[in-house]
Amino acid sequence: AFSRCCSSWGGSPRTEQKLNKSIFPSLPTRRRRRRHGRRRPLPTSLAVTAAGAPQSSAKKKPAPKRFIHTPIPASILNDPTLAAAATSLLPAAYNFELHKTAHRIRSSGARRAALQLPEGLLLFSLPLSHLLGPFLAEDPSNDVLILADPTYGACCLGDRPAKALAADLLVHYGHSCLVPVTSSLLPVLYVFV
Template sequence: MESLDDVQHDQRQQREAQRKLGLPTNYRFEIDKCIKRIKEKNARRVALQFPEGLLMFSIPIADILEEATGSEMVILGDVTYGACCVDDFSAAALGCDFLIHYGHSCLISIKDCIVANMMYVFVEIDIDVQHFIDTVKALVPADARVACIGTVQFISSMRAGLRVLQEEHFIHPVVIPQNRPLSTGEVLGCTSPKVNPAEVDSVLYVGDGRFHVESFLIAHPDLSALQYDPYKKTLSQETYATAEMRALRREAVEKAKVAQSFAIVMGTLGRQGHPRVVDRIIALAQRHGKRVTLLLMSEIFPQKMALLEDVDCYIQVACPRLSIDWGYAFDRPLLSPYEAEVALGNAQWGEEYPMDHYSRAGGNWAVYTDKSL
């Protein structure tokens, strides 16, 4: 774990390098590393993929990389919600022999992608670590038993701040949980690390917005979280209406139990859909005598799904948060893989809603676990 001085020195060097390139000084696009890798692989055509929040920098970065390497750059402009949307299929179809995915962690294994060469650039964002330290010292008791999580952009800064807080403030060791293959402390909207509520008083979340911290709160209904927003420089108490969410999702599951026909939708936005999960759910539904129709969709909208006739229930294999956050907007139950397993009698409705979609230790509905029935 780097010291605060090391981090601040590294931030100054990074800002100067980015300034010379005309890019934001606090965003780590790792331009030198990208150039080196492209040259090492003798890449002819390189696909660049950005989430919408970084798309504004795509053309300057493409120009810089083209000039430095002589390789052709192709920008993939389709919406990118997360690392699950890595679009190696489109990159390969365009004849690209290298893919660089910006803004997310290594969720989809490089060895599973069909493009010959690939790299992830997290785009870590430098924050005011000293302000984070001072804020926590002022508002979180020294004797609190703290766990800390964050999004991948802020993990390095978070760890640097925690090292100082451990030395100068907290009495008990700070817990930084991990849910592999995620980085230590990293939380996704669909996958959260687990902590023991009996061993933790306070949970610190470093990141902006609510989507990721909600994942942790869904998985830990008895905990709340303190969110440090690096942009607003605020510390706020965050909660989630878990009981209301669980009631809505339980109602959808109960309706699905008596359904006779299912539309199973596999998401095709990058790598969002997972054929193994789809095959498992189809086999499980057919075992129970259900009629099954398989659909492929890049994005799943209520208006489009409502056009389907002779279907009692939808099961989507794309993102579990689509069911949790937007299930109420659909005209028929929209189940996640976990909820489908419950509705089809192959899993129990637990006291905690599992947020383990990409966990190596996830349930049978998760991406990386054994799908055999």
């Protein structure tokens, strides 16, 4: 209250602080924050010693930890049947990430893989199942399942029907609301077509 009064008659901020301190000694003093011209200390790499030579003992930052993904093996990338069939059976406008899906099926050792596609992409489900079938673990009882349940908006994850059909891996094509992989009933691979 008193500081408003002082500022209204044109007193300087230092005068206000002195008056406030003399009248109200228990109030904490407030420092004015400088907005411009604030001096910052030099980084250690630019600091100069007393002799005038720059310091050479600057601390180096540790390299950031990066995620290193497992590269897709050349046997899958250079598979002629997969590349030729992908260009002839599937439209070029869509990226079904066949190499990534085939690698995930093979590396997980899945015996049954369930494909979940939205209604607009269901017509490509049979070519996809024929292309991905050879990458399953070798056993005549292994299958690529196609979940033809309606997925409105392509974002509903069909992990319960896939688990009921004893699938080992669910490949979800289309956009998704990204249900966390840890909360689903079986491993999920999201392919954003």
